[in-house]
Amino acid sequence: MCGILGGVWKQVDNSLEDRVKSALLTIRHRGPNDSGYEITSINGNCLVLGHTRLSIIDLSSAGHQPMYSHDRKYSVVFNGEIYNYRELRVELSALGYEFRSDSDTEVLLTAWQHWKEESLPRFVGMFAFVLFDHERGTISCVRDAFGIKPFFYTHEHGSFIFASEVPAIKALKKSKVGLNWQRAYDYLAHGDYDSNEQTFFKDVFHLPPGNIIRYSIATEELTTPEAWYSPLLEERTDLSFADAADELRERFLSSIRLHLRSDVPLGAALSGGLDSSAVVCAMRYVEPDMPIHTFSYIAKGSSLSEEHWADQVNEYVRAHANKVVVSPSELIRDLDDMIRVQGEPFGSTSIYAQYRVYQLAKERGITVTLDGQGADEMLAGYLGYPGQRIRSLIESGQYSRAVRFLNNWSKWPGRSVKWGVGSTLGQLTTGAVNDVLRRLDGRTNVPAWMHEGSLRDAQVNCENSRRHCPIDLRGRRLTAELAASLHRRGLQHLLRHGDRNSMRFSIESRVPFLTTELSQFLLALPEHYLISDKGETKHVFRAAMRGIVPDDILNRRDKVGFETPERDFLVQNADKLRVWLREDLKLPFLSSARLLTEFDSIVAGTKRHSSQVWRWVNFYRWHQMFMD
Structure with missing residues (x-):
């Protein structure tokens, strides 16, 4: 896990190297073990590739970056992990390639040398990297399918600039970065952030998940983001529920095995909920003798406390339990640091619990943790997306089944018929009708503490841009919503929280649910495999984990997670x-x-x-x- 930065400057000045050094300092926490940069003159232009390294696989200096291919045609700076690098290395060795290190970066570079962009679907991992083609004079910038690893970029007076975090962008730029009013409005009025390419900083952009952009030094042309991965959403009809559970079990355990590859100590973030508990229990299942260290936030004296559930899992797998309890004064004490670390505004104080969990892991000498992030978006978790599921049934002509589902769904904790009906109406209405329904619920597009005139004058779109799913899939509205949450919006802000909080303490946070193989399998299943007609979320996953996770955990009907009062x-x-x-x-x-x-x-x-x-x-x- 690392930090990357660099770009191309059309006009070289004496301050560039100083700006590069300053920018590297802003992402030093992402890679405290090593750093490096190169400034190369190319036809009067200046190419910069910079890197800070957190050593996880191959701790030797052979993993130093920027790294060059054997033929010196390519150089790369890479942030992330390729978990199946050993298998790819064997395949590439059989094709005649030789390796100088045991680094996954070298495998990535060699894979690109042989397969070019076609190497991307072969990678099982999380990554953001920039690869320079010395012969063509082109830069390729790539982000993993889910956006687990960050990538920001901007232009300035003909220059192209990129980095893992915005403070590095700001350090590399000469001019000041202004506020993006649209994103400020979206966040303040609707709680919407990290849901598209725009950031809170004007003219600074996210590279979307599963996308690639290319920059030509000769022509100064930057291509628009192009998807190298898009999920297939056609429903499979060849698997019974039992067969799907069996296959899911094997796929999940296989992912856990890959995510346990490390040359440094591992741990796990454990909330006590189904997802993190499944990760911890699967770790014990595939590695019976491996020491497991868990890290949990405990909301002492609160109804939000999940200590009982975390204790049960720790006892079940014989884990070394580590717990952190926080107070309101501690939140205030650390708030400025957490805001600085996140770089942009975020949704709630719940990520402070996550911040402290990673801090504790660092104090205990752990460098890599496994986390349950992404399972809710794959398995119709949280509250089960009732509006989308009911809309699917209505569009399929299954009206009585839709009514039964609503009745069953509403009987679970934290749900109601009123909420289910409201969610469904939100799915079935658009425009002015939807706005009226939102006002009846006490929500407006422009709150009283905002000046609508100023927003309109600045051409800010004063609507909730996240109301409707960008994927139109009649009869499979739940599947469409999950796919959008995984790859376009929804999950991205949660991954941002985890990346910045873990990197603040030089921890690599791994998310074994988030592989394209696993998500593709789940998105192809019938919707009632994910949320049952009885309203049970993660239906097929609960069945898949029987015998691995304690039944009490699998039978839980509530969800809390790392939530704070x-x-x-x-x-x-x-x-x-x-x-x-x-x-x-x-x-x-x-x-x-x-x-x-x-x-x-x-x-x-x-x-x-x-x-x-x-x-x-x-x-x-x-x-x-x-x-x-």
Whole structure:
């Protein structure tokens, strides 16, 4: 796991090397074991490739980057892991290639040398890399299918700049980076972020998951992002439920085996929920004698505490349990660091629990952790996407089955018929009708503490851009929503949280659910295999894990995860937060006075608390740190 940066500058100046060194320092936490950069003159242009290294596989200096291919035609800077590098190395060796190291970076480079872009679907892993073709004078920038590893890029006066994190982009640029008003609105009004190519920084972009862009030094042309991976969504009808569970079991265990490859100590993040518990139990199943260290956040004295469930898993697999308990004062103490680490605003204080879990892992000498991220988006987790499932049944003409599903689904904890009906109406309505329904639920496109005129003048689209799925798949609306969540929106902000929090403490966080083979298999299954007609989410996965995960865990009907009692945190620190919110950000679209009035009403208990409060605090503090 590493950090990468660089670009092409059309006009070379004396400050470039200093800017490169400064940029490398901003991502030093991503790779504290080694760093390197090269500045190469090409036809009057300047090519920079920089890298910081967290040594995981082949700890020797042979893994230093930038790395060159044997024929010196290609050089690469790479962030991530290729878990099946050993199998690819055997295949490439049989084709006549020789290797100087045991590094997965060298395997990636050699695979590209032989197969070019066709090598990408062969990689099982998480990656963002930049590869320079010395003969053609072209740069290829690639991101993994799910966007597990970050990649940002921008232009400046004809220059092309890229990096693993925005602070490195800012350090490489000469000019100041401004605020993207559209993303600020999307986040503050609707809680939407990391759902498209735009960032909170004007003209700084994400490379979308599963995409590639190319830059030609000679022509200065940057191609538009092009998908190298898109999931196939055609339903399979050749597998019974039992056969699907058996096949899923083997595919999941195979992924766990690959994700355990490491030359440094491993651990696991354990919330006590089904997904993280399955990862930990599968680790024990495939490695009966391996020492397992788990790391859990405990919400002491709260109904959100999952300590009982984590204890049960730890006892079951004979793990070395490590727990962290946090207080509201600790959140305030670490808040600035967490906001700085994340680089952009985020959704809730729950990621502080994750932040502290990785901090504890670092203190215990662990360098790699396995995590259950991505399972909900693959297996219709959370609350089961009732609107999408009911819409599928309606479009298939199964009206009575849709009614039965709604009735059964609503009987589970945290659900209701009213919510299920509302979700379905949201799926079946568009435009003005949908806006009316949202207003009836107390939600508006432009809150009272925003100035609509200023937003409209700046051509900000004042709508909830995430209301409708970008994939149109009649009769398989749940499948379409899951595919969009996995590869276009939804999962991306969760992966961002995990990447930045783990990298803050130089921890490599691995996500064994997120392989294209596993996701493709699950997205092809009938929808009722994922969420049953009885309303059980992750239906086929629960069946697949029988005998590996304790039945009590598999039979759980609730979900908490690494959640914090957010309202308590905010109310107990209201005085300090109010000082932050009084700050004049000089943004015409915000009414600070109205915002403060609403904040005081929520703290006093005269108005209902919502996640919007956190978004105010987060955005104000982030703006003060990154924009002012």
